[in-house]
Amino acid sequence: MTAAQRTSPEQARRAWPRWLAGGVALLVVAAVAVSWADGGARLLLGAAGALAAWRGGQLAAEGGRRGWALAVAVAGVLAIALASVSAGLASSVLLVAVPAGLLVGALTLLGRGGAVRRSGQAALVWWALVTGLLVVTGLVAGWERAAGGATVVGALGLGLLGVVLLVGSSSLRALAAQPAPARPAACAGCACAAGGCGIPR
Numbered sequence: 671m672t673a674a675q676r677t678s679p680e681q682a683r684r685a686w687p688r689w690l691a692g693g694v695a696l697l698v699v700a701a702v703a704v705s706w707a708d709g710g711a712r713l714l715l716g717a718a719g720a721l722a723a724w725r726g727g728q729l730a731a732e733g734g735r736r737g738w739a740l741a742v743a744v745a746g747v748l749a750i751a752l753a754s755v756s757a758g759l760a761s762s763v764l765l766v767a768v769p770a771g772l773l774v775g776a777l778t779l780l781g782r783g784g785a786v787r788r789s790g791q792a793a794l795v796w797w798a799l800v801t802g803l804l805v806v807t808g809l810v811a812g813w814e815r816a817a818g819g820a821t822v823v824g825a826l827g828l829g830l831l832g833v834v835l836l837v838g839s840s841s842l843r844a845l846a847a848q849p850a851p852a853r854p855a856a857c858a859g860c861a862c863a864a865g866g867c868g869i870p871r
Contacts, residue, residue, distance in 0.1 A: 679845055686839045686842035686846055689839035690835075690843075693832045693834070694832070696831055700826070701829070703821060704825045710825070711760040712754070713753075714824050714825055714828065715750075715752060715763055716749070718828065719745075719746045719747065719750035719752075720746065722746030722749060723747050726744070727739075727743055729742065730743070749767075762813075762817060765813065765817040767824075768800070768804075768827070769804065771824075775793055776794040777794075800823055807819055
């Protein structure tokens, strides 16, 4: 939402269709992962790996923390490779990766201030509840059942991300609909394109 607020109308016109398509795609993947008993875990792990690999490449292109970007990209590629092996292996990976991902997300939010930090506190409570539930399910009903629960939780998280993208696309579309700021009467656009207006002030 913060990124959408900082986006110019021109950027919003290009971005909102991609956000809309991404949100719809994530919701479809989440729904299929929950309803597909045999391949849901593989689909979910592969989709999450593709997202991680794309995000790692994006961070590297932005020139940010190279080590972190590489680690995210490698984790994504590894997830895709593991998802291609077998459904059982994908379920086992999700049993570990889902609680770990929730914890990393909660700690990341806690490192920020304001309302974001409060969201991190709520995410930390959610992580504790989910992890406890998965452990109890594994001890009582078996780890295969717990892995199925982790797949459902992961699908819900992916679906929530899809909803966030849909809401963001709506905000970007509203921003894109705003009229461009009016130019001064004597402005032809040439000086502005060169980095500044030549009209004396």
